[in-house]
Amino acid sequence: MGIFGPHVHFGDVVRHILWHKNDFILHTSGLLTALILALRYLVRSSLGSHESPSSVLVALCSLFIALTGYMCLKAAYGIHRRSQALAHLPGPKYPWLFGDMAFMARKDPHRAATELAERYGPLVKMRVLCFHLLRSKVVDKMRFAYSFLDPFLGGTNLLTGHTDEHWKAVRKSVAPAFSAGNMRDAFEHVVDRTMALVDYLKEGGPKKVHNVDNLLLRESMDVIGRFGFQMEMNALSSLRSGNAEETQGVASLLGATREVEKRIQDFPYRWWQVWNRDVRVGWGLLGRFQAIVRGLLTHMKTAQPKPGSFADLLLKAKDPKTGKRLCDDQMFPEIAALFFAGIDTTGHTGTFVLYTISQHPEVEAKIMSELDSLELSITPERPSPRPLTYADLPKLAYLQATIKEVLRMYPPVGVGQLRVSHTHDITLAGLLHLPAGTQIWVPHHAIQNVSFNWDDADKFKPERWLTPGTEYAVPEKLPLPREWYSEWDRNGACAAPTNGAASTGAGGTDVDESSNSRRPKRYFPFAEGPRNCVGQSLAKVSLVATAATLLQHFTFKLADEMGGPEGVRASEHYTLVIGLGNGMSMHAISRPGVM
Ligand code: HEM
Numbered sequence: 001m002g003i004f005g006p007h008v009h010f011g012d013v014v015r016h017i018l019w020h021k022n023d024f025i026l027h028t029s030g031l032l033t034a035l036i037l038a039l040r041y042l043v044r045s046s047l048g049s050h051e052s053p054s055s056v057l058v059a060l061c062s063l064f065i066a067l068t069g070y071m072c073l074k075a076a077y078g079i080h081r082r083s084q085a086l087a088h089l090p091g092p093k094y095p096w097l098f099g100d101m102a103f104m105a106r107k108d109p110h111r112a113a114t115e116l117a118e119r120y121g122p123l124v125k126m127r128v129l130c131f132h133l134l135r136s137k138v139v140d141k142m143r144f145a146y147s148f149l150d151p152f153l154g155g156t157n158l159l160t161g162h163t164d165e166h167w168k169a170v171r172k173s174v175a176p177a178f179s180a181g182n183m184r185d186a187f188e189h190v191v192d193r194t195m196a197l198v199d200y201l202k203e204g205g206p207k208k209v210h211n212v213d214n215l216l217l218r219e220s221m222d223v224i225g226r227f228g229f230q231m232e233m234n235a236l237s238s239l240r241s242g243n244a245e246e247t248q249g250v251a252s253l254l255g256a257t258r259e260v261e262k263r264i265q266d267f268p269y270r271w272w273q274v275w276n277r278d279v280r281v282g283w284g285l286l287g288r289f290q291a292i293v294r295g296l297l298t299h300m301k302t303a304q305p306k307p308g309s310f311a312d313l314l315l316k317a318k319d320p321k322t323g324k325r326l327c328d329d330q331m332f333p334e335i336a337a338l339f340f341a342g343i344d345t346t347g348h349t350g351t352f353v354l355y356t357i358s359q360h361p362e363v364e365a366k367i368m369s370e371l372d373s374l375e376l377s378i379t380p381e382r383p384s385p386r387p388l389t390y391a392d393l394p395k396l397a398y399l400q401a402t403i404k405e406v407l408r409m410y411p412p413v414g415v416g417q418l419r420v421s422h423t424h425d426i427t428l429a430g431l432l433h434l435p436a437g438t439q440i441w442v443p444h445h446a447i448q449n450v451s452f453n454w455d456d457a458d459k460f461k462p463e464r465w466l467t468p469g470t471e472y473a474v475p476e477k478l479p480l481p482r483e484w485y486s487e488w489d490r491n492g493a494c495a496a497p498t499n500g501a502a503s504t505g506a507g508g509t510d511v512d513e514s515s516n517s518r519r520p521k522r523y524f525p526f527a528e529g530p531r532n533c534v535g536q537s538l539a540k541v542s543l544v545a546t547a548a549t550l551l552q553h554f555t556f557k558l559a560d561e562m563g564g565p566e567g568v569r570a571s572e573h574y575t576l577v578i579g580l581g582n583g584m585s586m587h588a589i590s591r592p593g594v595m
Pocket residue numbers: 158159160171224337338339341342343345346349411412413416417418525526527530531532533534535536538539
């Protein structure tokens with residue numbers, strides 16, 4: 001057994017170390033050393049310290065120094081151009097070298113971004129200590145920010161890769177797995193898993209304090225395992241079975257995100273401290289996570305995957321470079337990314353749904369009357385109502401509105417997206433010129449919670465979602481120069497909504513509104529554009545079906561140990577998604593009539 005546990009290979013550790021962040025350190029220090037050696041050689045040669053200086057070496061050293069100088073000047077010119085272009089924008093003053101590094105280290109950076117928006121307005125100038133070493137032709141993911149995930153996920157993947165031909169081929173191949181037809185199937189798994197959760201909660205009784213966050217993360221894991229790979233992850237059943245291997249597997253899947261976050265934020269990560277128990281445990285977590293993904297890969301290759309499922313489509317996907325099926329090393333990161341992107345996001349959102357409903361009895365009463373009107377509520381007179389069906393989901397309009405409001409106030413990807421154009425200058429709204437290399441940060445929490453974008457931004461008001469078009473900004477209210485509005489007008493962007501913008505499909509999926517595509521949005525928890533969330537239909541079905549089934553049986557009450565809403569707010573912790581430091585402790589109290 002290795003020092004990091006049974007699942008961690010020494011090669012993996014080395015691979016992690018040599019990855020981007022450390023790679024960056026190695027490259028920079030390597031370059032500096034080479035520069036010092038070259039300078040030293042030239043100086044000593046010109047001072048006559050070398051007996052017979054080699055003219056080839058002198059020429060090479062001079063060329064190297066000239067090239068490095070050129071690159072530095074080019075980088076400095078780029079920084080200068082960007083500073084000039086953004087000079088007129090408001091923004092905080094940061095130390096010259098480190099920029100907003102301290103800001104990003106806050107445990108709630110999503111809220112820090114909202115504070116900045118409140119203070120400086122819709123466009124804020126910021127600085128990050130960062131080099132761009134990669135190239136892309138379009139406004140693309142800022143790879144520097146996403147590549148930290150690669151060693152953990154086993155390589156670049158749908159979530160972290162460039163918007164290139166490979167990404168396009170994989171996305172096109174697997175996207176049909178999330179089609180409306182497959183959502184019916186997903187719905188059955190969600191209800192089945194939620195009923196398993198209902199049984200578990202009933203056994204505990206009303207006095208038992210449950211970490212509902214952990215339970216909902218387990219449910220998400222089970223659903224993704226079944227839906228994507230037809231494999232039992234046993235995350236919920238291991239609560240009862242106590243099977244050590246399963247329990248450890250679940251713990252590592254859930255704990256792995258924290259470990260990755262630690263590695264990103266603790267700069268530089270002390271991976272070499274093998275005497276430190278935390279570090280060894282961390283490597284163990286990541287190793288077990290990778291072992292689970294390897295198990296899924298073996299399963300999907302040996303068992304016949306369900307036609308049209310994620311596993312089936314991934315096995316059929318072709319590498320555009322070779323025209324051949326993806327190899328194991330290419331499939332591994334895609335599987336890892338699906339779990340990574342799907343579990344925490346859906347699980348934590350479900351937790352905030354139960355929490356916010358527990359704090360707003362009037363909202364809960366409306367949801368219950370909606371369930372009642374569909375004869376879905378359990379009452380003493382109706383102890384066994386008809387089961388929830390897929391066709392019920394669009395009829396649960398108020399519950400859907402509640403979930404939208406939760407996604408507005410607690411968007412899992414709260415910090416938002418980072419984009420950059422390395423090769424082209426771009427112009428925003430036809431007015432704001434951004435030189436190539438300018439990073440564009442789209443902070444979801446800030447946009448969805450800042451007071452100039454929303455009336456009563458800090459109030460939980462599901463009703464706002466019953467009005468069509470709520471996701472679109474009201475440009476006149478934005479503290480922006482007047483020219484911006486006329487630009488939007490010219491694009492037809494300020495026109496009134498042309499159809500029911502808030503209407504939803506069977507699984508709660510928003511209607512595609514191509515006619516509104518140019519209108520500025522103030523709500524996009526699943527991101528916008530080609531790199532939006534590929535799994536959003538699954539997330540929406542899961543959230544509505546889980547909440548409806550749980551609320552049929554229970555009313556949830558925040559446990560005293562959480563310290564009320566203030567305690568919940570204080571324990572908010574950003575771990576690549578908005579989550580809670582120690583989970584969410586709640587009581588599940590059976591409704592009258594529930595057996
Ligand atoms: C409430 C639940 C969810 C939310 C709010 C959410 C949100 C997002 C966001 C904002 C992005 C873009 C990230 C970026 O560009 O930085 C994204 C991408 C992605 N999400 Fe989700 N997500 C959720 C659930 C899921 C689920 C259930 C799955 C799959 C099982 C999933 C799979 C993915 C993948 C693979 C990507 C990368 C897509 C690409 O770049 O082509 N997500 N998600």
